[in-house]
Amino acid sequence: MAKTRVVILFGGASSEHSISCATASGVLSAIDRDKYEVIPVGITREGLFVPAEDDVQKWALTSGELPEVSFEGKTIIWPSASGKELKFQDYNGVHSLGNIDVVFPVLHGPNGEDGTMQGFIELMGLPYVGNGVFASAAGMDKEFSKALFIAAGLPVTPHVVIHKETWLRDPESTLEKIKSLGSLPLFVKPARAGSSVGVSKVKDMADFAKALEVAFNEDSKVTVEKGLVGREVECAVLSNRDGGAPKVSVAGEIVITSGEFYDFDAKYRDADAAKLICPADLTEAELTQMQALARRAFNSLGCFGLARADFFLTKDGFFVNELNLMPGFTPISMYPKCWQASGLSYPDLIDQLIQLAFERN
Secondary structure, three states, rough: OOOEEEEEEEEOOHHHHHHHHHHHHHHHHHHOOEEEEEEEEEEOOOOOEOOOOOOOHOOOOOOOOOOOOOOOOEEOOOOOOOEEEEEEOOOOEEEEEEEEEEEEOOOOOOOOOHHHHHHHHOOOOOEEEEOOHHHHHHHHHHHHHHHHHHOOOOEOOEEEEEEEHHHHHHHHHHHHHHHOOOOOOOOEEEEEOOOOOEEEEEHHHHHHHHHEEEEEEOOOOOEEEEEEOOOOEEEEEOOOOOOOOEEEEEEEEEEOOOOOOOOOOHHOOOOEEEEEEEEOOOHHHHHHHHHHHHHHHHHHHHOOOOEEEEEEEEOEEEEEEEOOOOOOOOOOOOOHHHHHHOOOHHHHHHHHHHHHHHHHH
């Protein structure tokens, strides 16, 4: 039987370029090569599609430089809407890479995880793994995802939204809005970025303007969230192939061992900055409630395929922090770890996601 030919699409024109490469490394290492033939395609930071090496180590995060897709004289030519043949062009002409069956976009951040690439793939008429255009766009934007959570009656981290233009024109009114959040600390986050890029923890309002400046370097819109005292817990959500309610994994917990919060370095550069514990120590009632909230959050954005649901567990109960619609996918990332702890192996998880892509189409 012929193998299913899968394009692993990674890199991208975003600040999370290297994290996407690391996610691709994880998928390349775990995908069932007896069932799937892999065609790696990278996107440079400038937005060029290029053939990429099928090399797990090349794209993995190491203690040295972060991995990066670069242009080496070849560019990808995608199929037209009526075909499936993938090609590349170099200085000697156009060459075929053969027909492709499905695209697995492991892209993080703007221009990849936000509906941009999902729309592009849909225009080609190709099946693809993960969430569609609307859910991807809504999940990437903290303002609108939180609004949809609230509309669904979900408990959400208290927050306000600040636009750069408003802050520069009238900082006093912005500071008045911030007062509604109550006591410090506050977390200042770009509204449309991930991997904790541009995020600051503010413990003194003298540092607030600087935190906004850092966030505005990533996005013209930021969310300012009240710092909640509690545990950071997460669970993985996966669409059900029989069309039933989404499946939810056991919970994992992030325990910070150094630093102020789970920032970029703690996630990707400093292995000793945090511990990822899975399964988390929750009562059966707490886990059941968390899983129910995760399903409601998943459905509120119209998600399909996968998401990681992030919560704070406080003395007042659970608060939804966010849904990550293309979570980190390295073998040590929380999403696959939670499924492994729930009895679903990494290769089988990848297989289910690919099969879901075909079922949607």
